[in-house]
Amino acid sequence: MEDSNRSWYFAERPDGEPDADSFELREEPVPDPDAGDLLVRVGYLSVDPYMRGRMRDTESYAEPWDVGDVLKGGIVGEVVESKSEQYDAGDFVTGQGTWSEYSVVDADDVAPVDPEVADLPAYLGVLGMPGRTAYFGxxxxxxxxPGDTVVVSGAAGAVGSVVGQIAKLNGCYVVGFAGSDEKTQWLTDDLGFDAAINYKDTDDYGAALDDVAPEGVDVYFDNVGGPITDAVFTKLNLDARVAVCGQIAHYNDEDVPTGPRKLPLLIAPRAKVQGLLVGDYATRFGTASEQLAQWVANGEIAHRETVVDGLENAPDAFLGLFSGDNIGKQVVRVAE
Structure with a gap:
């Protein structure tokens, strides 16, 4: 074990899209775990779009970071020192930790990891929070x-890619929006989506939907918001369901967009629009994790992680989420 520990701290609140000035890398002594805690050598660190909301000085479902706080997120790694009877040194665990080389976590707040089921990064994606979000959402x-048309925005991301595959397992026709030809090809060729639309090469999202989903939309899983969602709302069928998971198109907006102007489009189809937070399903996480692990082990759900090497590059990995650099789950490899 090293004598020092590098960690990223929140340096200043951004105006609009964050940049490098929001982050500060510090070197400190390796922390000592207290009774009931584990000292984990971080193997992989998760960066996620919701973290942008934690940079705002406003209350939300995720507690905002204070300037000067160490940054926090999902981690997976190896226990190097245990002050709990639940885990031993050498065990692998996943949970909420810090953007650090070594992170102290409460043993009650982590879950064991089985490297035989999947590689470690998968426990931050399909077998972690994003996978459970897709499952319950x-x-x-x-x-x-069966027979429903399901449309997914942000379909090549950590959540959307799992949503589409679960929809296929449930007998649905699945269309995904993504931001490059490489991503749309991955959706159709590897994940089994029936159709995919490259929104960056499409001028008329409504017309594109008419081409690939001429019978309308029964379920819309929204990770993005913006003009894609505006277009999908014009195609909703009777009793359609809309799951609002994220709005990454607006996360860096300083002013709230005018609206909602599209609500009249929900009246005739009697559509249901519901926001979702995965934490509301915490008592059922075990069920979701068991089913997701079974699907992955059986090859029924594929997954992909975009890996950025080095803790020093964690801010770049986070900022890359807003330009669509990642395919699947974006993670940072901190240590082998």
Whole structure:
């Protein structure tokens, strides 16, 4: 174990899109775990779009960071020192930690990891929070039925890519929006989506939907917001369900966009629009994790991680989320 520990701290609140000035890398002694804690050598660190909201000085579902705080996020790594009877040194765990080389976590707040089921980064994606978000968001909020047309925005991301595959397992016709030909090809060729639309090369999203989903939309899983969502709202079928998971198109907006102007489009189809937070399903995480692990082990759900090497590059990995650099889950490899 090293004698020092590098960690990223929140340096200043950004105006609009964050940049390098929001982050400060510090070197400190390796922390000592207290009773009930684990000292984890971080193997992989998760960066996620919701973290942009934690940079604002406003209350939200995720507690805002104070300037000067160490940055926090999902981690997976190896226990190097245990002050708990639940885990031993050498065990692998995943949970909420810090953007650090070594992170102290409460043993009650982590879960064990089985490297035989999947590589470690998968526990920050398909077998972690994004996978559970897709599971509950689609099945509980979207309520897909065989034969439904399901449209997913941000479909090549960590959540959307799993949503589409679960929809296919439930007998649905699935269309995904993504931001490059490489991503749309991955969706159709590797993940089994029936169609995919490159929104960066499409001038008329409504017309594109008419081409690939001429019978309308029964379930819309929204990770993005903006003009894609505006277009999908014009195609909703009777009793359509809309699951609002994220709005990354607006995360860096300083002014709230005018609206909502599209609500009249929900009246005739009697569509249901519901926001979702995965934390609301915490008592059922075990069920979701077991099913997701089974699907992955059986090859019924594929996954992909975009890996950025080095803790020093964690801010770049986070900022890359807003330009669509990642395919699948964006993670940072801190240590082998």
């Amino acid at each position: 689609l099945l509980d909020v979207g309520e897909p039925k």
